[in-house]
Amino acid sequence: MSGQTLHWYFDFVSPFAYLQSCRLERRIDRRHTLVCHPVLLAAILEHWGQLGPAEIEPKRELTYRHVVWRAARDGFPLRMPPVHPFNPLPLLRLSIAAGGDFRAVRRIFDWVWCEGRLPDGAAGVEALASELNVTDWSQRVADAEIKDALRRETAAAIAAGVFGVPTVIVAGRLFWGDDLTEMLFEFCDAPDMFDRPSYASLAELPHGVRRRPTRSQ
Numbered sequence: 001m002s003g004q005t006l007h008w009y010f011d012f013v014s015p016f017a018y019l020q021s022c023r024l025e026r027r028i029d030r031r032h033t034l035v036c037h038p039v040l041l042a043a044i045l046e047h048w049g050q051l052g053p054a055e056i057e058p059k060r061e062l063t064y065r066h067v068v069w070r071a072a073r074d075g076f077p078l079r080m081p082p083v084h085p086f087n088p089l090p091l092l093r094l095s096i097a098a099g100g101d102f103r104a105v106r107r108i109f110d111w112v113w114c115e116g117r118l119p120d121g122a123a124g125v126e127a128l129a130s131e132l133n134v135t136d137w138s139q140r141v142a143d144a145e146i147k148d149a150l151r152r153e154t155a156a157a158i159a160a161g162v163f164g165v166p167t168v169i170v171a172g173r174l175f176w177g178d179d180l181t182e183m184l185f186e187f188c189d190a191p192d193m194f195d196r197p198s199y200a201s202l203a204e205l206p207h208g209v210r211r212r213p214t215r216s217q
Contacts, residue, residue, distance in 0.1 A: 004188065005033045009157050009167040010105070011041035012095075013088040015067040015078075017166040018113040020178040021106055022076045027185055028102075036100050038092040039154045041165050048163045054085050070178070079116035089150075090119040090141055096149050097140045098132040107132060 008024065010017040028034050045052055053063040064080070071078035091108050098104035111117050111128055119125050122138065129137035140146060157167075161174055168175045168184050171191060175184040187193055194200065 004170055004191075005035055006184075006188075007035050007037060007160075007169045009037045009039050009162050009165055009169070011039055011088055011165045012091040012108055012112055013041055013085050014165045015064075015080075015084075015113060016178040018078075018109045019067070019070055019074070019076060020166040020181055021109045023074075023178065023181045024102075025106060027181070032188070034102055036095070036102055036105050037153050037157060038095045038100070038105075038150060039157045039162070039165065040089070040092060040150065043154050044158060044162060044164065047158050050163070052085065077110075077114045079114055081112055081116050081118050083118065086118050086120070088119070090125055092150055093141055093143075093146045094125065094129055094132070094134060094137070096146050096153075097129070097134045097137075097143075104132050 006028075008020075010021070012018075024034065041052065053059045064084075068078060068080075070076075091112070095105050095108055108128065112119075117124055117128075125141075126137050129135075129140075134140060160169060162169070162176075164176050166176075166178060168180075170184065170188065173187060173194065175181075175187070
């Protein structure tokens with residue numbers, strides 16, 4: 001798909017976003033322009049009334065087993081951080097301070113998911129920030145401009161229909177989840193694929209039942 005832009009929405013708390021970052025690193029070439037959008041997954045889930053997979057107790061360990069299995073199957077290094085979920089805000093802000101380029105984003109993902117690090121120690125994040133040429137990190141992490149930039153990215157993602165991470169939007173089509181990466185690149189090679197009758201009628205499929213999401217107390 002020559003000349004198209006892939007908008008990639010991610011949060012460092014998501015192991016599946018890490019796996020997709022590895023896959024994108026292998027697949028992105030000069031035909032594609034990748035724009036990185038750091039977003040706060042917790043705010044997106046709150047907006048849509050959802051829980052994350054690690055917040056549903058029976059789903060938690062299954063999710064982690066799936067991550068370990070996928071990483072081993074596909075040859076991606078993986079070292080789980082000592083706790084999960086964790087607060088990703090410092091790392092999301094760091095990615096913005098570092099300019100938001102894919103190289104910096106990949107390094108932060110590796111810091112968490114290959115080195116098993118957490119953004120709960122100032123010295124560790126300071127060293128990572130220095131590696132990414134972000135100076136005065138202790139001041140930058142609290143910078144109102146950086147905080148506002150993250151809020152804008154998250155709000156724009158919600159407005160675009162993003163309901164989870166990782167998500168890629170290309171040519172107005174949304175692809176959610178690492179397991180849709182191959183579908184994404186098939187669309188890039190054949191952008192008319194969803195015009196086929198088997199896909200075209202899906203938007204008109206009527207609802208049989210509608211259920212309001214609730215949170216258990």
